[in-house]
Amino acid sequence: MQDPRxxxxxxxxxxxxxxxxxxxxxxxxxxxxxSKPEIKDAVxxxxxxxxxxxxxxxxxxxxxxxxxxxxxxxxxxxxxxIVTLAEGDSIELFEV
Numbered sequence: 001m002q003d004p005r006x007x008x009x010x011x012x013x014x015x016x017x018x019x020x021x022x023x024x025x026x027x028x029x030x031x032x033x034x035s036k037p038e039i040k041d042a043v044x045x046x047x048x049x050x051x052x053x054x055x056x057x058x059x060x061x062x063x064x065x066x067x068x069x070x071x072x073x074x075x076x077x078x079x080x081x082i083v084t085l086a087e088g089d090s091i092e093l094f095e096v
Contacts, residue, residue: 006040007034011093012080022080026091030081032058039081047093054087057082 011017012027020027030039036054043051061075085091 004045007038007042008046022070024085026083028081030079032079043083047091049089049091051083052086053084056084
């Protein structure tokens with residue numbers, strides 16, 4: 001079993017993620033090779049909450065052009081996990 005801190009990198013801070021907080025849904029950037037059960041176990045062990053559902057998505061990195069060498073490169077792809085918590089649970093990391 002992996003260390004939970006190796007599975008979850010950081011929370012995602014955006015307008016959509018803050019809007020989802022009202023529905024008890026949290027968004028994290030996770031390791032690209034992690035599975036839904038691994039993400040669920042990591043969130044439950046780190047934050048001591050009950051996870052109902054985990055949805056994942058991979059955002060492909062943008063293609064960028066280098067001005068000096070006139071060549072193309074790309075930013076890294078990132079995997080996100082959208083985690084739904086049980087009623088009454090919350091993560092204080094996102095509280096204002």
